[in-house]
Amino acid sequence: MSTPQTQILTGSAAEAEAGALTPRRRSTDPNYLGRLAEAARLIGEAFQGNSYAMLKLKESLTTSDFPILFGDVLDRELMAQYEQIQPLWQQFARRTVVRDFRPKKWADLLGGRGILDPVAERAPYPARGLDEAEYELTVGKYGARLPLTWEMFVNDDLDAFRSAPERLGQAARDTEDMLATKLVAGAAGPTAFFNGNGGVGTGKLTVDNLSAALTSIGSRKDSEGRPIVVTAMVLMVPPALEVAANNILQATLIRFKTTGQDMEVGNWLANKVRVVVNPWLTVVDESANVNTTWYLLPAPTIARPAVTMGFLRGYEVPDLRVKADGGNRLGGGAVPAEEGSFDDDSIQYRVRHVTGGTTLDPIAAYASNGSA
Structure with a gap:
């Protein structure tokens, strides 16, 4: 994610993709997963105190599809934490x-x-309730x-x-x-x-x-x-x-x-x-x-x-x-x-x-x- 604008769709393109991809389809779409990985890396660096990553993170939040990525990253982090416990x-x-x-x-x-009951010759088998x-x-x-x-x-x-x-x-x-x-x-x-x-x-x-x-x-x-x-x-x-x-x-x-x-x-x-x-x-x-x-x-x-x-x-x-x-x-x-x-x-x-x-x-x- 060299810049937010080159790695993340913006404007009508992002809105079209976000509307076309359901959460289930987003989880398997290779293009979305690639951008998700870049967003996760950026968020991780920002959380670790990287000031340049922090600046890029704030800029990215102004694009129309980054909030979806941001929420998806947090949700996946929650799943990872939940499954590790x-x-x-x-x-x-x-x-x-x-x-x-x-x-x-x-x-x-x-x-x-x-235990089965004994049955005499020609006797009916006893019924059980x-x-x-x-x-x-x-x-x-x-x-x-x-x-x-x-x-x-x-x-x-x-x-x-x-x-x-x-x-x-x-x-x-x-x-x-x-x-x-x-x-x-x-x-x-x-x-x-x-x-x-x-x-x-x-x-x-x-x-x-x-x-x-x-x-x-x-x-x-x-x-x-x-x-x-x-x-x-x-x-x-x-x-x-x-x-x-x-x-x-x-x-x-x-x-x-x-x-x-x-x-x-x-x-x-x-x-x-x-x-x-x-x-x-x-x-x-x-x-x-x-x-x-x-x-x-x-x-x-x-x-x-x-x-x-x-x-x-x-x-x-x-x-x-x-x-x-x-x-x-x-x-x-x-x-x-x-x-x-x-x-x-x-x-x-x-x-x-x-x-x-x-x-x-x-x-x-x-x-x-x-x-x-």
């Missing part, structure tokens, strides 16, 4: 996609899987605005511009993690999701209590009297229990007493349970036991996960926009958004993210507040 919720919840904002329902067909359990997921819309000012831009105070994609990308990921955490934890500790299995335990996080929790899950039966087989579990803990959890699961040997004797065995727990340290538990849980409460959940990769997070099809990542209400110049042509609004010279960026979650089958879940 590893979501916590994926370690204990499964991902799904829904078509719209209407509730999505899962029908878990029950029945027909129990079928039932179903229903789970419902609804996604919601979340978002925020970043109000900036034209004066901030004129004064070269671009920290807000430079950090906008990073801040909004982090906000989107944090929203997902917070919503997923709230499915199993509330202000008073573990949610009612765990009540179907006899309520919440009180044992502290120890080898014995963790083993007992796994034994409890393994001794449960489904609606047809079949055993619960879970090959992989997640031990979710607040930061205060990170050391205790890792000491248990990373130990080489486990010591225990049996029939009055001290025994040592290889740490079989390490092959079955994985630690997830969730700092959002300390935000969601306002109870006195927040730092001692621990959760056992089936890994999201198994057939019957306990938690799922949903996203709206076609809108599965955050959407970043800038408010274009600068009006039109008397000589013709729209005023770029980065020149400020018509009313008060404000420059506003907005992010929208659509997500939501729900709990599914609690049969393989366990929680203890660690109070005993």
Whole structure:
């Protein structure tokens, strides 16, 4: 981008191209992508304090298509930042996609899987009834605005511009993690999701209590009297229990007493349970036991996960926009958004993210507040 005028279309040519290229077509058009790369380089140099790049950036903002490039660069930066942030919720919840904002329902067909009945000679085969359990997921819309000012831009105070994609990308990921955490934890500790299995335990996080929790899950039966087989579990803990959890699961040997004797065995727990340290538990849980409460959940990769997070099809990542209400110049042509609004010279960026979650089958879940 040697000069804004030679690399960026202006006037009627730019308006014709902008009108002809939808956002989807712009994302694949080689000419547009080439100019987008040049715009990204210029913006990056300006953000890094290059005064010549800053001058070119301000000149470019007066052309009719650069605001599209500028917004597209920020949007791509937001996507890059969003995708680089590893979501916590994926370690204990499964991902799904829904078509719209209407509730999505899962029908878990029950029945027909129990042990077969003996059938005598010429006797009719016994009939079995079928039932179903229903789970419902609804996604919601979340978002925020970043109000900036034209004066901030004129004064070269671009920290807000430079950090906008990073801040909004982090906000989107944090929203997902917070919503997923709230499915199993509330202000008073573990949610009612765990009540179907006899309520919440009180044992502290120890080898014995963790083993007992796994034994409890393994001794449960489904609606047809079949055993619960879970090959992989997640031990979710607040930061205060990170050391205790890792000491248990990373130990080489486990010591225990049996029939009055001290025994040592290889740490079989390490092959079955994985630690997830969730700092959002300390935000969601306002109870006195927040730092001692621990959760056992089936890994999201198994057939019957306990938690799922949903996203709206076609809108599965955050959407970043800038408010274009600068009006039109008397000589013709729209005023770029980065020149400020018509009313008060404000420059506003907005992010929208659509997500939501729900709990599914609690049969393989366990929680203890660690109070005993």
